[in-house]
Amino acid sequence: MEQPILRVRGLAKRLGDVQACLDVSFDLYPAEILAVVGESGSGKTTLLKLVAGMLAPDSGEVLYTDAEGRVHDIPRIPESLRRRLLRTELGFVWQDPADGLRMKISAGGNIAERLLAGGLRSFARARQAAADWLARVELPAGRLDAPPEEYSGGMRARLQLAKNLATRPRAVFLDEPTAGLDVSVQARILDLVRGLSAEFGLAAILVTHDLMAARLLSQRIIVMKDGRAVESGLTDQVLDDPSAPYTQLLVSSVLGEA
Amino acid sequence: MSAGGREGRRGSARGIAIAVRDLRKTFVLHNLGTELEALRDVSLEVRFGECLAVDGASGAGKSTLLRCLYGNYLASGGEIVVRGERGEVDLATASPREILELRVRTLSHVSQFLRVIPRVSALDIVAAPMIEQGQDPGAARGRAGEFLARLNIPERLHALPPMTFSGGERQRVNIARGLARRARILLLDEPTASLDRHNRQVAVDLINAAKAEGAAVVGIFHDSEVRDALADAVFWLGAPPGR
Known part of the structure; x- marks a missing residue:
């Protein structure tokens, strides 16, 4: 069978008095979308930041196999290499797009910057690619030169996604990418991620409290509570036949069908 | 609830697509502090090119059985051995990725919705x-x-x-x-329930064509005409009527 691109083993992190993450392990495979669900404070965003190397774990490994087959333990590689990976082969989509965008430079500049940092030499080609990505996330071409501070929340979310996807990363880390967005914008974002995963093997970790988004997008799911993975498995199996008490509570708390 | 048995024309000499042995499914409802036994001692076999109709009273566990055969419900005990492209996989113990692969190549589940x-x-x-x-x-x-x-x-x-x-x-x-x-194995949960007569016949023709190509079919068919047109055998959950 195919090899995972990410192997996470025994991740643990204390934040003050809180055990924000304890003994979390999983694999992520190419073209696979893994959902991490749980309530606010369950540790799912902490887990994502640990995996992306934005927080240093107290213990545990995050082994990433890059495009050339080299293995990097993300928390233990030099900061410069980690940053380079996050601009090229990996991507991190922040819950608040203002954290992932430069708010005062143009939308085109935001995307082009990542492409140029990823090794593209021609500014003209970067600009053209930026325009193409704007179209893919269904932002009007006329907004290419406007800075994100003039964008609505939904437009910023799509721009941040375009910026991260422009370098054709192998895996993206998505922190509540649909939170607070109109249903139609949510659908666009989910559709885009699903399409890229099917089309060129993009893998993703989707942190969300939205069980419907998890069901539509992910093949596998991890349910977190108090920093621990209380249940994991096939997404439809875990949501339709939950076994952990907390998962049963979470699923039965959803209005309507998740 | 408990296993009945099967009756009907015996299948051909083709290979076994699904072999269920002593399947048990119990739902543990933690917040209600109770357990529900949905399936007990279910054993059955389906061969490629054969259609097995699952029948039984409402609440007997027909849909639960079909969901177990798709890996949508996790078996509480027993075996569900499915013949995939790369050999046999027991859904009761398989990894999520093994089940996903079976769903891409082998298993197709058609629900009512x-x-x-x-x-x-x-x-x-x-x-x-x-x-x-x-x-x-x-x-x-x-x-x-x-x-x-x-x-x-x-x-x-x-x-x-x-x-x-x-x-x-x-x-x-x-x-x-x-x-x-x-798909090599079709799991059909009342596929024709809301179809008009004409489209019901189209669906029956398509399912029979899949059978003729060697697909194994396990289905719940409330419509007796549809069942008679498709099924080679019937598997009863609970006691068959009239016994």
Whole structure:
């Protein structure tokens, strides 16, 4: 069978008095979308930041196999290499797009910057690619030169996604990418991620409290509570036949069908 | 609830597609502090090219059994051995990725309700499983269109997401999705429940064609005409009527 691109083993992190993450392990495979669900404070965003190397774990490994087959333990590689990976082969989509965008430079500049940092030499080609990505996330071409501070929340979310996807990363880390967005914008974002995963093997970790988004997008799911993975498995199996008490509570708390 | 048995014409000499042994399914409802036993001591076999109808009173666990055969419900005990392309897989103990692979190549589950995805057209809903198998997207969409047309979904609807379709239209999209992909094992949960007479016959013809190509079928068919047209044998959950 195919090899995972990410192997996470025994991740643990204390934040003050809180055990924000304890003994979390999983694999992520190419073209696979893994959902991490749980309530606010369950540790799912902490887990994502640990995996992306934005927080240093107290213990545990995050082994990433890059495009050339080299293995990097993300928390233990030099900061410069980690940053380079996050601009090229990996991507991190922040819950608040203002954290992932430069708010005062143009939308085109935001995307082009990542492409140029990823090794593209021609500014003209970067600009053209930026325009193409704007179209893919269904932002009007006329907004290419406007800075994100003039964008609505939904437009910023799509721009941040375009910026991260422009370098054709192998895996993206998505922190509540649909939170607070109109249903139609949510659908666009989910559709885009699903399409890229099917089309060129993009893998993703989707942190969300939205069980419907998890069901539509992910093949596998991890349910977190108090920093621990209380249940994991096939997404439809875990949501339709939950076994952990907390998962049963979470699923039965959803209005309507998740 | 407990296993009954099967009766009917014996299948051919073809290989066994699914072998269930002593399957048990118990739902533990933690917040209610109770357990529900849905299936107990269920054993059955289905061969390729054969259709097994699952029957029993309402609440006997027919849909639960079908969901267990798809890996949607996790078995509490026993074995569900499925013959996949790479050999036998026991759904009771398989990893999520093994089950996902079986679902791409081998297992197709057609429920009564189509899960619609925002912005995804009827044509793409039907084509998606074939593209996932690695088929050429153009060819997959072509076959998807043929199946939708055979099931009398007008061509002008193919490009639309089925959000606004009627119940019967949605179910026909669902049947097209489940059958167009040439799965080796079909799990059908009342696939014809909301179809008119004509479309019911189209669905029966398509399912029989899949059988003739060697697919194993396990289905719940409330309509006795449909069951008689498809089933080689009946598996009773609970006691068969009249005994």
